[in-house]
Structures are given as C-alpha cells and as structure tokens.
Amino acid sequence: MTRLIEIEQGSVTTPMPLKTFRVGHHLADHPLFSLDRLARLAGSLPADQVEFNGPVMPNQDPNLTPSNGLTPEETVRRIEETKSWMVIKNVEADPEYKALLDACLDQVAEQTGGLMGGARQRQAFIFVTSPGNVTPYHSDPELNFLLQVRGSKRMSIFDHRDREVVSAENTELFPGKHRNLPYEDGFEAKATHQHIAPGEGIFVPIFDPHWVKNGDAVSISFSITWQTEETERLVKLAYVNAVLRKLGWPQQDAGTHETWDDVKVAAYNTLRPVYDAVKKLVGDKRKALALFFGRKAAAPATV
Template sequence: MTAYKPVTAAQIFPDPARDAFARAYPNQPVKLRHELTGHELLTIDALAHLAERMPASSVEYNLGKLPLGVRPEDTPANGLTLGETIRSIETNGSWAVLKNVERDPAYGALLDGALAELAPLVARETGPMLNREAFLFLSSPGSITPFHMDPEHNILLQIMGEKVMTVFPAGDQELVPAMKSESFHDGGHRNLDWRDHFRDRGTPFRLLPGDAIHVPVKAPHFVENGPAVSISLSVTWRSERSVAEGELHGLNALLRRRGLPTTRVGARPEKQRAGRIAYRLMRKLGA
C-alpha cells in the first residue's frame, strides 16, 4: 500500500472555521470551511480501491433517487458490485457509504488530523472525544439521502460536487417522537417518517467543495445531491453526553416494554447518573 503523509488539523480547518465551530458546538448546525479538497485519498479511484478491500459489513450502497421518507426494507439495490458502483458513479444513479474507514491506517491518520485541533473545543463543552469514526459518501447526480438522524457528533466535509443538506432542530418531538428515539437506541433504523409540512422547519445548507457542516447529535436531516458526482467525508465522535442520552432512551425502551413509567431525558443527560446506572444494570441482568 502507498505510504501517505498524515495531514495535520491545522491544514484542514482554518482559524475562522474553528471559531465558528466553537460558537455552535454542540447544539447548533453551522457551515465551516476545510482544506481537504483534492486530497489523493479522496479521489474516486482511491475510494474504489479502498471499498474493494473493506469487509461487506462496512459498506452500504443502493439506487440513489429515493423518496425522502423511504422505509429501509424498500430501499432498492442497483444490481452492481461496490467497485462497479463507485467507478461508474457518474452514470449509474447510485449512493454508497464506506463505514469506519479509519480502520485503514491512511484514512485513520486523515481522521486524526481532522479532529486534532477540534478536540480541545469539544472537551470544554462535552468532554473528551470518544469512539472517533470516519465515513465516506459517494452519490450520483440527483441522488437523495432520505430523512434520518445519526447518533454521533458529526462534521461533514464536501470534497467533490455539490449538495444541499437540510438540517432540522434536534429534540423536536414531532419530527422524532420519544418512542422513535427509544427504538433507535434499541437498535432501530436511522430513517425517520417524513411529512411534507416538516420542510419549513429545516434550514438548507448548500455545500460546495471546501465547505463543511457541523450536524448536532440526532438533528434530523436529508441530503439532495447536485448535478455532478458528490464525495463527502464525515468525521464523527461520541461524547459522554451523547452516550448518556442513548443510555437513557435505551432505559425508556426497556421500561415502556414492561408498562413502567419512563424517565425524562434532560439537556445534560450525562448528569442523570441514577438512570444510566439503572440501564446498565438492566442490560447486565438481561432485561
């Protein structure tokens, strides 16, 4: 494998981007700038080679022109291999994600460089970065990523092409009912039910090469790709706060199944020690 020179965080997020991130983190989406456009690890050919050496469990791909509210079981396959999908992404109408690419040493170094200068800004708000991961997204022209949410703190860096990501407020009970959060943290799918009247609640962010966006934990969003192939790199981490929120929703899922009262998940779930301990005990006991 070719030896790549690690990229430092100072080469990725300029000072104004770090300042904007610090003002927004952890609860607000914000557009940033980055310096990874044109990086040799992020070309279509490099990503096709990466995909072909990854385990099947770490890749996902399908046809890309989907409704915003598609059910996971209704997502159509494209009839191609992953390598074929990536190499012909310009014309095959597909979407692909490569998961946990940080397990490859070169991409792990890229992730480390991207997060190094952000880590102090994160630590003062939500503690140390935990479970740092990286994902790569490739989309054909006109592809749609359906309405969904993710459990991680996330910065999406646009590398090639353009897209519009529409981000909705985290914690909106109509967008994400409590039972959906519970099922999500109990192993359920990330896709959410879509209603057309939701659209006005979202904020669209147009992302060109060199743009990035901070997406808060579980902030619902969908993505509409532009007229060219899109490549995006997502760098993510967990925090004690995000882990605690997941534990408390997991606890409520267990309580609800038994007909017991659920607990309130507050703005600082990391402080709700009793509920977190109860969840861990119930899981340990096989509840």
Template sequence: MNTLAAIAPVITADQDALRRDFPLKPFAIHHKLAGHPLLTLPRIAQLAAELPRDLIEYNSGKVAISQDPDAIPSVDLDPVEVVKRIETAGAWMVLKRVENSPEYRRLLEDTLLSVARARGFNSLLDAGFEQVEGFLFVSSPNSTTPFHLDSEDNFFVHIHGEKFFTIFDNTDRSIVSDDEIERSMTKHRNLKYDESFAPRATEFHLFAGDGCYVPYQWPHWVRTSGSFSISMAITWKTREVRRLNDLHFFNSMLRGIGFPQQPPGKQPVLDRLKLAFYRTVTTAIRPLRASMAMRRVLRRIALGKRANYYLKGA
C-alpha cells in the same frame, strides 16, 4: 493519538460561530480535504474491498425524503463495483467506521485535532472528541439521503460534486417527537417528513471544500445534484452523548417488553440505575461483536428483522 506541537488547520469556521454555536447549533465550515488521496474514488474502492461487508451499506439513490425503511430499493452490484460505477449506478453508499483503517484514523484524528487547537485545547480528549469515527458517503447524481437523525456530533465535509444539506432544530418536537427520536436511534434511522417542515429548515449548499457542523440528534436530509458526490462525516461521541445513547437503547428494550419509559432526563435517579445495569450487560457481550455473524444476530435482536437489509442473504 497525534501529539504534534502544531497542526495546520484542516477545518476552519467563522470564529464567532464556533464560539457562539458549537456544540449546540449547526454552522458552515470549510476544509482542505478535497482531493486528498484517501478520498478519491480509486482509494475508496480499495477501502470497500477491505472493510467487513456489514460496514458497507448501499441502496438505490432514488428514494423518498420520507422513505419507508421496509421498502428501500436495492442495487444489484457488489460494493466495489458501486464505487467504480457511481456516476451511472444510481446508488447511495456509506462506508462505516473507516477509522478501522489506520490511514483513515490518522486523517480523522489530525483533522479533529486542528479544530481542538483552534478552540484552545492541546488534545482530542481535552476538547471532548472521544470515540472518533468516520463515515464515507459516495452517491450517484440526483440521489437522496432520507430524513433522519444521528447519534453523534459530526463535522460533515464535502469532497466532490454538489450537495444540498437540509437540517432542522432538534428541540422542535413538532418535527420529531421523543418517541420518534428513540425509534430513529434504535430501530431505523429514517424519520417521517412532511413538506410543512420546509420553512423551518436551514440549508447548506455544498461544493468541494465546504461543509457544516451537525449537532447531536439534529434531523436532516440530503440530496446531490447533477454529478456524483463524495462526502465524509467526521464524528465523535462525548461522555454525555454516550450516556444519552445508552439510555435510549435501554429504554427501547424495556419498551419492547411492555414497560413504557420516560425520555432521558425526565427521571434522573432512575436513569442512573438503568445506565449502570445496561452498561454491565453490554460490557459482557461486547466480545461477541468481533464476529460478523454474531453482529448480524445482535442487530436483528436489537433492531428487528430488517436490520441487515443491506447484506446479501441476511
């Protein structure tokens, strides 16, 4: 981990918003990553050639806000060509877990460390920034990322183009129910969207150098404008987030074999027992995830037959 005595602020935000809203509510941020050498199309194309294929997901950008995950239109190009031809490919792409590259890991950690220091902490761990991961998004003009939620906290930084990021309160169960939250986290991230939700949205209109903080499980959808787009999600999981995620996954597994479950937090004593058992099992199978073939099998078992839809022949 970077332990430099001073880190120039890469991400900045209104200090009142940072003190008042973090980590419970979204707010606008600004950053200095636009034009960074690691975040240009040629370097992203190189990264697409280096990453394991199952860490690259892409499809047509012409999808509905409430997209049926079983009917996602594909793009007949290889990942590198998608990046190189993004202006005309009509595609949406995410390169996952970019921290697997040491250069990108340093970028992510230095960026978050600047936020940690702005909040008065000396390290990422002191600030609660654990399990740091990065996700790079490359989208063609007029593309849509469907309505969904994510299982981590996120500083979303916009690098190139124009983007509209529309986000909703995760405490409003009339928008997303407890069952839908679990299904989005454990089966497929897409959620059902209704236009009646629109008045309750907060929209961030993003250009290069802009961004927003996206709290854990806040549902959102995104669209690009008339130019191609590059963005990056700088994410982390606190201990509490990891606990909740593990409970959601174990609840989903139990529900799948016919045992209804209460959402995390409703039965604290039972939650602790379930968590201990689940973590014992997942620790035992973790070494299997080193194999891409085994990752495909595990995703199919956990997430269903469409879990590997973005892999050719999966």
C-alpha cells in the same frame, strides 16, 4: 502546517452545540478521496462496512430500499451513472484514513480550546453519491462534521427536540431499529437548509434529523464523528428509554429527571456488557434480543 479543517473563532462555546454551523476545510484535492482509491477501499472492507443502494426518497421505507445490482467497487467506479448512494463505514479501520480523521479532530480540538473534537469513539464515514440522489430522513447518535470534498449537496436539518418533526419514540435507539425516520414534506418549513460545496462543511448536532439532496454532479463527503461524556450519556439514555417503551413504560426526555437518568445510565452500564456477551455467544443480534425480551426481535439490527 496548512489546517485541514477551519473552525471560525467564537462559533463553538460548548462541547455539544445544539445548532448547526459552517466550517471550512482543505480536503478537496486529497488523494484519499479519488474515485479509484475509494473503489479500492470499498472493495477491501467487510460487507457490513459498505452500504449502498439505488435511488431512494426522503421518506424511504428501509424495508423497500432498492438494490443497484452491483458490487461495492463497481458502484464507486460507475457512480456517475448508477443513481446510487453509498456510505463506506468506519474507514478509520484503514491506517491512512485513521490518520486523516485524527488530524482533523485534533485540529478541531486545538481551535476550540478542547471543547470539541475529543478522543472518545472517533469514527469516520465516506459518502459517495450519484447526481441528484437522496439520503433519506434519519438521525445519528454522535457529533458530526460533514465535509464536502466533491460535488455539492443541500441538507435539511431539524431540531430533534421538536415533536412536530420527530416523535419521542423516534429519538430513541432500540437495538435493531433502522435509522430512517418518518418524513412529510410539511417538515421543510421548520428546516435549517445548508448548501455545501467542495471546501465547505457543516456541524450536525447529535440526534438532529436530516435528509440530503445531492447536486447535479457526483458527490463525495467525509463525515468525522466523535462522542463526549455528555453525548455518551444521552446515547445510553436513548437505548434505555427505548427498552422501557417496549416494555410498556414510555419515558420523558433525557434531562427531565436527572436522578432517574442516573439510575438508567447505571442500568445500561450493567446490562450492555451482558447483552454484548449474549450476542457474541449466539452470533446473531436478533436472537440476542429475543433472549433478552422473550419475544421475536425486530428486523436487522444496526448496533
């Protein structure tokens, strides 16, 4: 059977690599990535699973993100002319895309001796982008292979441990916090630049900030993500550290004090189900946050 994704032997030595590396794939002609199929997918999903906008910049203020005035399906069908960026989220909700996600990550696991591609929290996202458009500077709390299906793009990737390009506060995950991060042109001297074309892909380490510049043609990218036991722990610590900072107690980075980290993770495991229950009861993430912290909650939540 032809491999959907190709991992170069020796490129993976740990379950959570800290540096980007390149991969190959065989999805460029896959029917699930035709514009017609993607338009139908975007039109069939709930509104919170499709995010799209007009032209933006790397340092885009999330509160000033422009709309393109179209429906999700229209945005895909007219993507060449609309100067838009779209992400179709959690496409594993569709059985066909779930099967493709699982096949890719099963092959990653096979080729890495089980080091990568684990079964925890597998998710998939599809990016559809107009020529020349930008994905703003941001970070993601998961392990990610970004596979380029159509068109080309350049990604600038930065080390999330470098406090000159991202503050400790901006590596944390307070509920309601937008993923976009402050960006300056001077950061580029510290970037790893990756250019990817159809059949090529890159691994993006957890939390590493990045922004993307699309090429001169329509771009379609398939992002396959997952978690490991270690990354789940880091995500929990990122939430707890953010909450403690809000309460006036900034914390040191994860891993500085392992015993204290264990206490934080235990606290998260106890309190997160309570928060989720309150959120379900009141039907609004901001109201749930307000009940937890006794203050006006932040702008629209992303968790």
